[in-house]
Amino acid sequence: MIVCVAVVGHQNNPLYIQSFTDADDALKLHHIVHCSLDVIDERVNNPKKSGPTLNETFLGLLYPTENYKVYGYLTNTKVKFILVTTDLDVRDADVRNFFRRFHAAYVDAVSNPFHVPGKELHKPENFRIMLSFLHPRLQNAECREVKGKTIKTSVSEEISSIAAV
Amino acid sequence: MGREVSESCVDGLLTEMVSTYCNRFYSTKPELAARRIEAIGYQVGHQLSERYTMDRPRFNDHLEAIKFICKDFWSELFKKQIDNLKTNHRGTFVLQDNRFRWLSRMSIDPSENGELSQDNPEAMAENKAAQTTSMHLYFPCGIIRGALSNLGIPCAVSADMSNLPACY
Numbered sequence: 263m264i265v266c267v268a269v270v271g272h273q274n275n276p277l278y279i280q281s282f283t284d285a286d287d288a289l290k291l292h293h294i295v296h297c298s299l300d301v302i303d304e305r306v307n308n309p310k311k312s313g314p315t316l317n318e319t320f321l322g323l324l325y326p327t328e329n330y331k332v333y334g335y336l337t338n339t340k341v342k343f344i345l346v347t348t349d350l351d352v353r354d355a356d357v358r359n360f361f362r363r364f365h366a367a368y369v370d371a372v373s374n375p376f377h378v379p380g381k382e383l384h385k386p387e388n389f390r391i392m393l394s395f396l397h398p399r400l401q402n403a404e405c406r407e408v409k410g411k412t413i414k415t416s417v418s419e420e421i422s423s424i425a426a427v
Numbered sequence: 428m429g430r431e432v433s434e435s436c437v438d439g440l441l442t443e444m445v446s447t448y449c450n451r452f453y454s455t456k457p458e459l460a461a462r463r464i465e466a467i468g469y470q471v472g473h474q475l476s477e478r479y480t481m482d483r484p485r486f487n488d489h490l491e492a493i494k495f496i497c498k499d500f501w502s503e504l505f506k507k508q509i510d511n512l513k514t515n516h517r518g519t520f521v522l523q524d525n526r527f528r529w530l531s532r533m534s535i536d537p538s539e540n541g542e543l544s545q546d547n548p549e550a551m552a553e554n555k556a557a558q559t560t561s562m563h564l565y566f567p568c569g570i571i572r573g574a575l576s577n578l579g580i581p582c583a584v585s586a587d588m589s590n591l592p593a594c595y
Binding site: 272317318319336337338339340341362365366368369372373375379 | 470473474476477478480481482483484485486487577578579
């Protein structure tokens, strides 16, 4: 199951961070995301180590922790996407696919003419755009009213089903 | 999948935007109008660059990013590639487009401005035409600047136009 996704701007400013767990471990997930920024920096500045993934947007597995695996993605515009998952055997292709769609959702979100570049993407409408690809029903008007935990649980279910594919 | 935009709509929008800023909002301050138009272009370029670089590997250096602007970005915006790219290898790049699409349908009626100056009506009309056209170039300049800034290259972009499209 995906427990957390984050978008971090080119100055390492958080743009969007969303955890999908019911437990109160947001702080822990934020910590994991924060640590992964250093790993991304290291990957990008020492390309020798990463070998074939040179200049690819998908950075692969950043580091495994006891319970989580952390994946990274760096766009051409130096925006970082971070994915924290509890699945221990994840295929790279799936993660790649996830990031590609997440990137598309991010592009749609920042293409909103009312979005100020470099500002956080936490407003409800952005939230909906970002997650609508994970959960198609969020696009519907009837789901706009759904807030908080309902969205969280339904989205996490949806994501876990995507991750399981 | 890319969504397409009617070209005549874009042309119409550009001319309307320029004329609104120049004649209605800031009719006495052309510099301010230019800055505002450029700022709009900046935001557009910022967002477009994010979209058009989606499926590409990251750029190593500035030249790669400039090449991307010349080839892919230009084709997406103007349906053709840049005709000529020059650089002094110190950070200045000159991009030459021999048939800039957004100006290709623009011309100035010389008789309209002929009465303004009795001495040299032709030169006057040409000057006015150049001025008006250069206002239309601030928007694409802003787009390029926005795209490059988003790719991590803070820069200044200016346009220079040798002559307007004309019958030969």
